[in-house]
Amino acid sequence: MSLLSVEEALELVLALAPVPQPEDVDLSDALGRVLLRDAVSRMTQPPFDAAAMDGYALRRADLPAPLQVVGEAAAGRGWDGALAPGQALRIFTGAPVPTGADLVVMQEDTARTGDQVTVTAPPGHDNIRPRGSDFAEGERIAAGRRLGPADIALLAAMNVPRVTVARAPTVAVLAGGDELVQPGETPGPGQIISSNDLAIAALARAAGAVPRILPLARDTEESLRAAFADAAESDVIVTIGGASVGDHDLIGRVAADLGMERAFHRIAMRPGKPLMAGRIGGTAMLGLPGNPVSAMVTAVLFLQPLIRRMLGQTDAMALRHGRLGRDLPPEGNREHYLRAVLSDDAAGVVVTPFADQDSARLSVMAQADALLVRAAFDPARTAGDRVAYIPLPH
Ligand SMILES: Nc1nc2c(c(=O)[nH]1)N[C@H]1C(S)=C(S)[C@@H](COP(=O)(O)OP(=O)(O)OC[C@H]3O[C@@H](n4cnc5c(N)ncnc54)[C@H](O)[C@@H]3O)O[C@H]1N2
């Protein structure tokens, strides 16, 4: 039986995402979140005709005669009254323009003596921002919008302090294996330090989820069962390791005992072949391979898109193009995601894969800027060929 392609597998993983659930958040927590309900402005902006310059408000028809300065308006401190013919008002940026005035002359273009002001340069633009010229009360930011920094500023200006967005999914991260101890502990004979759980939690957080790293599990069914029980309330459980065919690779067995509906196990991808996905009760499950680079690559390709889908984001993963920086041999029967560095030359982006593609080498992964994507059975390539890549988060 031929293995699923990455594309087919991704579709099955995205199908595990439940409909996004609403949650109200303060604007300070809204960056990157997707609006689930329209946000409606409670303000008109500017709320009054506002000066765009520090200078003098006056009537254009009065020029070029000298004018009498009758008062002052600053931002937050308006001037009550209407400007009569022959009068000018000292005004500062953001202040309401008084009734009667139709021009603000910037102070660099004026000369002042006592309470007399003369305009010294021919006036051009009126330097008035009309009421409502930015936005009006009742204007909407439509549901579906992913909020960036400028959206948050706009919502604040609209006096919308909280917004309804898709709830951030909770992701339980379960690493395990008798060989693992935590960073800071002293490894015994044959032991190494667990890195995958931190890596996957970081990728989950970067995609917008709320990760929770579970205690390291041991290579026993009992230990894994306890961990799955601990994660039952999470939206997603990500296991790392124990996905392959070894005698100690218990994840598949324990998950099946717990009633996992399996979407697939193993895909035509390198690294990442032992990837597993499915659902246990209300929790989506991804079983990532244990090799540290394989775990991270599969998290970038499957976990992060799953989280983004749960957050209401529907845009596909950005595949970019550049030119190959070195010759490559023909590809095997799995789609290959090679760790690569990006550089620029006069003709654009150059993508140079590392010679060392061992799926356990974190030192190489940490230097990589991108994953160079090669199709299964891709023929030999030479430097300069057009290639596709996925940028990696730094
Ligand atoms: N006979 C076969 N052997 C293997 C196959 C195969 O198809 N047939 N696939 C290989 C591939 S590809 C991968 S990837 C690994 C995946 O195996 P598992 O998912 O079962 O992972 P483990 O055996 O538990 O661990 C693999 C490797 O990764 C280290 N590891 C695990 N967890 C962590 C962690 N939290 N932090 C750091 N390092 C971790 C673990 O010590 C192992 O060295 O299987 C191949 N074998």
Ligand code: MOO
């Ligand atoms: O998938 Mo293993 O993930 O090739 O190293």
